[in-house]
Amino acid sequence: WLTSLKSSRRARKGAPNSALGQRLFGETILGLTQGSVSDLLARPKPWHKLSLKGREPFVRMQLWLNDPNNVEKLMDMKRMEKKAYMKRRHSSVSDSQSCESSSAGIDYSQGASPQPQHQLKKPRVVLAPEEKEALKRAYQQKPYPSPKTIEELATQLNLKTSTVINWFHNYRSRIRRELFIEEIQAGSQSQAGSSDSPSARSSRAAHSSEGDSCDGVDAEGPPDGKPSGPEADEFSNAAAKSQGGPAEPAFEAGEEALRGARPSERAEPESLEDTDDEGRLRAPRQSSPPAPQRPGDALETLPNSATEGDASTSAASTSVLTGESSYKSKESSEKISSVPSTSSTPASGSQKANSLQSLFGFSEAASSRNTRDSSLRKKKAANLNNIIHRLEKAASREEAVEWEF
DNA sequence: TTTCAGTCAATATA
């Protein structure tokens, strides 16, 4: 499903309206913009790393999926929208003149408020490739540059300091997320039976500071380090609870979402009944097991990436871009196991599953598109497939009751 | 004050 939203870009050419769009789904169901939905789907974070707020959209998805009718409803909505659009278009063609005049009519307001607003709008900064490269280079050397460094960079690149600061913030957090994904991918591959090993995790944590690849960086030992501790605990908890495994990408969702996440908000009282001893909502039992399918299961494969990190570190001294490229190389290095999203869809849920699949039918799309440039895509797809798979499973689960809020 | 997570929204891309 989620994946389809990604793959559909191409698929769509053949089947224009076969899927729900990110925009519609995001705005209608999740209360998010299209960009956010895309981001969310393309780079889901491990569930345990999501904040309460971060879990919210996934909980919404889960709840939404719990009602098979919802998909239909949304499709209807989409159809209606399209109809309305066509209608509008049609009529606007026929009275284009009047339209023009009406748009001119809008212009009437020119003198008034709208215009000034337009003027107030800051143009979006678009960094040139060279600028990005330079920033990346700087990042390699210092992921957490001092204000002074930032100042210098800004001057050198002729950018605002705030732009440089923002760039570093964004870059750090986005790289971090990519790493999460890699972990998940690695996990889904190597996980087969490998149980989580704390040591592996810690090595991961070390690696994940990708800055690590950068010369120590005054050990400003930024907040980055902080996740590692709690993570482990959380991790083992999750593992214990769901015996599935750790860092499951956001969509352990339903489960934990419904558990700790936010009983209060959309709170339907019953939800509270089904809680574990920690007062959290209990996850549906079956959701836990299919170990082999839990992508996040194996953060432990990270040692490898640590090696890569080393490589980049050493290389970094010669080329600032190395870090980046090594980072990319990681992507290409892995093979994706595309999870058959429907494989385990229980018959009971077939209707919904089918609708979902036809709605978003990504598996074919995902498998058909591959090739060179798509290694990243594939990774994402595999990851998302996994999410979707669980989502679907959860959605078609009979005792969804337990998931209710 | 700084960092981060999450998000928006403009823009790029297919």
Add this chain to the structure above:
DNA sequence: TATATTGACTGAAA
């Protein structure tokens, strides 16, 4: 046209 990317912003935590 739909999705992906990314600079900027907000609010929370430390």
